[in-house]
Amino acid sequence: MPRFRAFRIHNDGAGYRANIDTMDTSALSSGEVLVEVAYSSVNYKDALAGTGKGRILRQYPLNGGIDVAGHVVASTDPAFKEGDAVLCTGSGLSETRDGGYGGYARLDARWTIPLPAGLSLRESMIIGTAGFTAALALLRMQDNRQSPTLGPIAVTGASGGVGMLAIDIFSRAGYEVHAISGKADHFDFLRGLGASACIDRHQFAFSGKPMDSARFGGALDNVGGSMLGGLLPLIAPYGNVAICGNAGGIAIDSTVMPFIIRGVSLLGIASAGTARHLRDRIWQHLAGDWKPRHLERIVTRETSLEELPEVFAHMLAGESFGRTLVHVDGAV
Structure with missing residues (x-):
């Protein structure tokens, strides 16, 4: 099974903490679609979860990141096949299931969105939640x-x-x-x-x-x-x-x-809890007639898993500006 690095949030006898952990895909949350993650992003909710400043996670440990985009590597749902580009936002990520801050994520097929024509994986995560x-x-x-x-x-x-x-x-x-x-x-x-x-x-x-x-x-x-x-x-x-x-x-x-x-x-x-039919409708708009024209201006920072604590601190201090894109290279 592939081993990878993840920004994993713990809350146990040793206290609340977030580390770069090494894990394999067998330890991920259940789901039909296994994705090799390319990008995620940073939202205020991620900063709260990653620092413990807000009660976001409902179970521990979990990988952080409420946004994820990447390529399918395995699927038990016939709607998805190896190599498909997909994305997911909200839908329990970094709340009740492992999120996008890891080299791999296992997603619930009900909330996995095929990347619509007109968007790249990078663009989808600049948009994100x-x-x-x-x-x-x-x-x-x-x-x-x-x-x-x-x-x-x-x-x-x-x-x-x-x-x-x-x-x-x-x-x-x-x-x-x-x-x-x-x-x-x-x-x-x-x-x-x-x-x-x-x-x-x-x-x-x-x-x-x-x-x-x-x-x-x-x-x-x-x-x-x-x-x-x-x-x-x-x-x-x-x-x-x-x-x-x-x-x-x-x-x-x-x-x-x-x-x-x-x-x-x-x-x-x-x-976070938007119904699937609305999700499909919205992402089609975002790839088409509502697609933002200034995405590369709006993404004002690009970061790695290791730099997330610094990004969170700036965000919670009110010092963030624009969107932060996370490059997920979780291979070990």
Whole structure:
């Protein structure tokens, strides 16, 4: 059986820790599709799991990494054959089963996505969970009748991975995007991704009124907390606010007025458990009409398994920018 290196997370009598371990494929989680991993990526959830700062894993030990892309080396499911390029995001990776931070991963066929034409394995992992989340938000908003005619889309946390990819994806889909970020030194970069306006979060004052003049046709909010509460009174009639993050807190300070006066909809975006038929639909969009145009600008760091603790520390300190691609060379 192939032996490989993995960034493996433990929690036992010796405490919570993550090491580069050597293992073989017989020790991997069960599943029908064995994949030789080429790439993964770094998401905030990975940083929480890899450091123990968040309760992400439900069992131990597990290999980290909620994203994975590579080639099939063996499959008991006839839908996949040796050599197929595949990807998987969320779906229990680095939560209830081994994730993408290892030379091999064994995947559940139900959640294994054939790499769609129009994407490379590298591109799929620059997109990863971050881009999938942004695209899921757009899909849900459009299914709820969001359209460019309602007005610009506000994207909060615009300097992060989800925010950058959302700017690229929404603008590619024909929407005017207004980026909201506390990092004004990145505004020129965000404009280069497709933002038509950039708003400094520190100077973005909310009136505190239950209702205010409509400013945005909708929003993708990565922040939550007071930001979400402040955005809701600014949304145009029948616009949608998709919420996918809680960096600013889990409480919502708002009223029912935007919902019952303007018909605003608040849509929860839970990418990890997305149904398979929606996953297929979203990845086809991401390989086609919604494919981000600036992926090589958005991937601002490329790293190895050994460098992950440093990457996690920067991310949790709020110092990350863009997307980090993980090159997985787990051979021993």
